[in-house]
Amino acid sequence: MPLDQTAKSGTPFSKVGTRPLRPDGLDKVTGRARFGADMTAPGMLIGRVLRSPHAHARIRSIDSSAAEALPGVKAVITAADFLDRQDEHRDILVNVMAREKALYDGHAVAAVAATSAAIAREALSLIKVDYEVLPHVIDVEAAMRPDAPILHDNMFTSGVEPRPSKPSNVAARYQFGHGDVQAGFAAADVVIERSFRTEATHQGYIEPHACLASVGSDGQGELWCCTQGHFMVRDISAALLGMDISKLRVTASEIGGGFGGKTTVFIEPVALALSRKAGRPVKLVMSRAEVFRATGPTSSTSVRVKMGVKRDGRITAAEAELKYQGGAFAGSPVELGAMSAFACYDLENVSVIGYDVVTNRPKQAAYRAPGAPMSAFAVESVVNELAERIGMDQIDLRLKNAAKEGTRAAYGPTFGPIGLIETLKAAKAHPHYAAPLGPNQGRGVACGFWFNFGGQTCVSLNINIDGTVALAVGTPDIGGSRASMCLMAAEELGVSYDRVRTVVADTSSLGYNDVTDGSRVTFASGMATIKAAREAVKKLCARAAAIWGIPEDAVVWEEGQARPAGPNAGAFPPLSLREIAAMAPKTGGPIAGHCEFNAENAGPSFATHLVDVEVDPETGRATVLRYTVAQDAGKAVHPAYVEGQLQGGAAQGIGWALNEEYIYGPDGRLQNPGFLDYRIPVASDLPMIDTVIVEVPNPGHPYGVRGVGETSIVPPLAAMANALSAATAVRFTELPMSPPRVLHALEARRMAQAAD
Amino acid sequence: MAARHVRSIINGDAVEFVCEPEESLLDVLRDRLALTGAKEGCGTGDCGACSIILDDRLVCSCLVLGVEAEGRRLETIEGMAQHGELHPLQRKFLEHAALQCGICTPGFLVAAKALLERNLNPTETEVRYWLAGNLCRCTGYDKIVRAVLDAASEMREGRHAA
Amino acid sequence: MVQVRLGGTLQSYSGGRSTFEIEGANIGQILAGLGEACPRLKPLLEKGVAVAVDGEIYRGSLLHPVRPDAEVFILPRMAGG
């Protein structure tokens, strides 16, 4: 049954769009919810990882004999305990445990399991690693220079013709665009070209990575861990350890934040390897310092943007060159940064080039709309400057050039229905945009785009004998998605919200589910839930038809009841879901609906952010005074949690803009691996964050849902930079805009003014 | 290194435990007493996820030694709901959707309870500064601050009604 | 025949050629045809690409039907956070 032809489309919702309490809420406000580090097992050992203190070093040898001899130590492992795979898992394998070289400060080189944390710690100190320290490179531009220390002798830049003859730190070159940018610039009245830099920032989830692994001598394993995708953990861990996938069962704990950072494995294969060797369960929990040193921050970047505009506000051409370092392995999100850079604009002439660069930093991991915030920072800063130069309102210029349905996106295809213009209009109409500003205050605007993804999804919906519903999904719930699933199932089945219970099932209970990423869960698991519920409804109707002795297609499902329709309408009293469920054991057995599919057409989400800041001209410190987010959610299933995503992304973006950064010493060691000096926003740093949810339905979803989780981090970097620039009359092109950097710029401006 | 025997009152119950002198109270709560509601986000007092109340003072249990708990009264998140009834703060956190992942929630609730025990009529700014030692990466704090203010308002009305 | 366009990066494997006429009724057939027409693209196509059909992006649906007049755009593989 095509989803778009069902009765539901176009009809008002009775459950979707309401704000019920989340089903996992009670456990989370009482301390009962079990997160990654909250699990124990009988006979459990404690695992610890030894990490490289060097940014770049050849590992000549590892002597673990003294550690192995320490009483209480039950296993010591190194890279030799994993399969030496040369396939697509190679980089993950080498990142999980260094092989020939340690590639960054914090790179795992060995691990132990012992009867106590104290013994494990002592054992680490007894492992002797003979390092040959090599020259290192941290900065993205430095890594691209011909004389830079080379991380991988086998890295030859892809995407370049002819293939380079020498290895380099540039893994790949990407390019997108269409039209003739030179002609476009020639037609412009004003052309602005600027270079920008952003520092690496960490996802900063409050829960460190944690897992509990147990592998028996029969080769069967159990793993409990906090992850955005336990099926991914299962498949990769099995591959690295040479296990059959069916032998490993992974259960996702409650997850204490991820933002993309828990879409890969770090300690999980290590704990499994330790457990396999020790023959006992092993719990492995990262310290906060390990999280910063060894898990993925996002890229630091260097971006050049050039744009031209006519006096009437029409943008004639846009060009960008992006350089993203993704740590010690290929795979920075530069390609996504390049594709999304100009996605907000309807451009005839556009050209984007991107370089994926490796450096001696931890392997980057996805971070909320990976790659997009940095290129948007650069583009949206230049757009504002264009508006200033031609004397046009910053929203009006964007409205004039905004991408809409039918626009050919800068990355190629043509957009379907999208809501950018609606968010711009919502921002312009918001009282925030007209509010007066005081001295040293400025207002910034920026737009953002994210693709959104669907992906492989499998859910199971079972009708219980009492008429309640058990829904099993395979996508870890990172921000309230179980509530949304319950809402959608209840909507379809016509039962009340609290009669549906959604759980995140383990890997042995469902087919494969892609990780919780790409803002996909409410969209994809939601669509699977709807399909599964519709299948269950079909079976419920069939059961009622059989009971009544009428054809199946003569039964309709309305308001949680099967009713005879057509010629039989009114012939039998309706049968409720509860009644049919109660009779199920005697009328054919259990009733369930399932869905396994690959969700596509996620439908992009656009946003416009407004922010007011005040800058202390004597110290350079910026205070966020007011913040408003307008974003297209397609259809907000649980508006409170949609607002939460919008507010959370804005807060992370504010941190990125103002104070968050990876700081390296000349020795290539990370200097701020803790929440004291890696400064994420605290409650007193922020105002309330106002939200406007725009709803332009996504035709790819039966309710019109679009993902909302990621787009909200795309505009804030530029919105903040535009606001600071408006407050100070200085254009900021480097993040973070920390007080020393801002004060320096203000002093330079004062000096220049004095000289005039 | 000699393990010590410690007696405390935790959430109103007499509790005895044995711990090493260098063990943190957080490790004792989590690993020895199975009170895993307090979380370790940093271990250095920078995130507040391990907040508990120790003799009426809000503290990070990661910065307290287990042995220091001898003879002390501790309140943890596990003791916040009384007789199966949620504390108004717990209820308001749910109603306002003041949690996304929920890892920081126990710490916020304990810290907010300590605030409202001192000041039942805090301003938004007072709430924000009091809670500055509790990091949340999901919410941007908006809904948390609203939930605390709303709980305070409800508790004030309850007090006047009583 | 379906007109298939390549994103910029993929063009560096097709000698700069951006458009191909490919016979195929679904995404899988079009990717196979494209690999035949330009063997240097084959490893990339096998590693995984996204395909935009009339503006809708497909990352893993080889069996999705494609009409002869559809706008088909080959994009790199993508993932979010």
Next chain:
Amino acid sequence: MRYEAPASIDKAVALLAAENGMSRILAGGTDLLVQFRSGSPAPDLVVDIKRISRMRRIVAENGGFRIGAAVPCAALGEHKKLVKAWPGIVEAARLIGSTQIQGRATIAGNLCNASPAADSVPALIAAGAIATILGPNGNREVPVEEVPIAPGKTSLQKGELLVSLFLPARPPHSGDAYLRFIPRSEMDIAVVGAGVCLTLDEEGVCTAARVSLGAVAARPLLVEEAARALIGTRLEEQALKALAAAASAAWRPIDDKRGTKEFRIRVAGVLARRAAERALARAKGNKIRGH
């Protein structure tokens, strides 16, 4: 590691004197436990002073206040008379870390941890606070500025214990203030801290002043040139400019991940000036708003 929690000062001193290995005092523990965790060698003996009732009290003495070494920062803010007399000390103590940290951390510990950026120390120095130190050789009283000598190092001898801090009687028409600069609004280590304490005569002329800067040198500084810029003035624009210049000139190299030299120089002057204005308002009896 041995843990002892004596009930008297004498017992504490005796324990410290008898220990041949490394011993550490545990007051609030907010620095000590972080050090344990960061892998620094565990001491042989930890003496918890929080069970010593004398060290947990704030008592009025000779018109001033004696603050026990185990008094948590939060308790300072709850002591109404102390808040009235020494608002700058209290505001400094209440800037140390979070609410949670202030429930444990002590200003004596803040002093003895000897961090150049300790928030309460410039305020204590400006106030002319005296530390009472007890040891095997008896009792001694030391101006607080002489306690920290280098990052992590104090002038305390082996076996010595800082027992209390004494804040002298505050002369009429006096005011103190402490301000610090941090990138966020809370939770950071001071990039620059400035404590000012001053006294006015009946005509509003500054007769005495002390200015102290934190986080601009290896230890908090008492900046006499800065104080001299204020004495004899009514803190007019000229005097405040001179104060700021003296404060900016007083710095000795710190250039690290938390702030550049250039930034610290500049902001030291700004904060000294703002703290002086705040102290002046207090000396005149004006109300000052908090955050």
